[in-house]
Amino acid sequence: MSSINLRALVVSLSFLILVLGIWELNAQAPAATEAVSEYELLMGGAEQEARVPPPSAILVRAWEELSNPFYDAGPNDKGIGIQLGYSIYRVLSGFFLAVLVAIPIGFLIGMSPLMYRALNPYIQVLRPISPLAWMPLALFIIKDSETSAIFVIFICSIWPMLLNTAFGVANVREDWINVARTHELSPLRTAFTVILPAAAPTILTGMRISIGIAWLVIVAAEMLVGGTGIGYYVWNEWNNLDLTSVIFSILMIGIVGMILDLLLTGATKLVQYDE
Template sequence: MGHGPNAASHSEGFPTPKQFLDAAWIQLREPFHDRGPNDRGIGWQLGASLLRVALGYGLAVLVAVPGGFIIGLSPLIRRALDPFIQILRPISPLAWMPIALYTIRNAEECGIFVIFICSLWPVLINTAFGVAAVRRDWLNVAKTLEVVWWRQIFLVLLPAAAPTIITGMRVGLGIAWLAIVAAEMLVGGSGIGYFVWNQWNNLSIANVLLAVLMIGITGMVLDLLFGFIQRRLTYVE
């Protein structure tokens, strides 16, 4: 089956703690090796997934935050778009995969699209909620002082709604990290999801367990990062 790190942890049945630690050591001592499409280190695969998440999630934030401001400031637009948001929001990210593969016809871009569509709704909804909940007397004071509309956004709306926006971004990133693993199992090629599926096909349960552990640790680190940002932006009126 080859002589790389993937070849050292094939075993029948569930691995013992020693087998797991041996397999983990082989992977972690050379995490960025690249010996071909089917033999790349777990660090390389994790980096590929994080890059996809960064692209899809970044696009979602760029669309959802301005969109949330528009929805939050206009009750008419909010009522008009709410039925569509409520229909699209519960759709599983994986349900979009066949449509994306048929229309986009590029596996890499399909993965990014899945991240975009699944992380869009939490950011959009929380941004709209945060903006709509801003005290109107603050905006009235700004209008009385003849503050132009774009300065009202940056001086009043954005600081007041920031904790809620960050909450939506935190939830959206968690969903994005969940979705990319499943999407990569279907799309293949690279990424931690592909690594899990490839190791399962190679009957390397120890490497599967290591990848699952790395997925959990990475998700925890991302969540802690946003938790830190959220605490810094939370204030008491």
């Protein structure tokens, strides 16, 4: 590990310890006493001040949940591993469906100025629409919450991949294309042997953006449709007024999102090249 990375790690851990320490002390401090009105006394006393649970309580809950993450005690009582599994399945299903559509269309509009001008108006109209705005229509047409959630992930994943693919393909160096023409390569072979390797870093950057958006959207989508998934887990624990579980689930959402991003970041580094 280089010295700069070591110093960055020390600073990062120091910042984390400082924040957690302040949080723990503030959460454990007794609430300031306030005057209680006569009405509150008649009604049985004042309500206690609600507090955010301390990090120590969240660590205990994390140990409880992660020690048995795949238990299934009924529709509203499943382990965090099962909930995350449902969410990851929906995200990857919608994401890979978007890959099958976005990359070929991105190649098409990146290689053909005519198709770019023809399809660009539709892309610009559909791209700004919130993915969750499609949920009511998807539920009405598909009539299945699971498939509707996958469709919403497909919709939110397709645009970054499509646009990045088109950009990467359109900006492949012209002399590389000319070399392929000199060797009389077919358009299909040129696409696979010249354009795809050159545009791969840009395509994977689009895929990385898409997976991040998909992971954001699935939480909100599962809050709407309910049943299973990490989004439903968060909402269900909030309805149970269990803030400790809510914060734990928020941390798990962040960790899984980071892992998905790291996987695509690693894939992007593998296809990068030095000119």
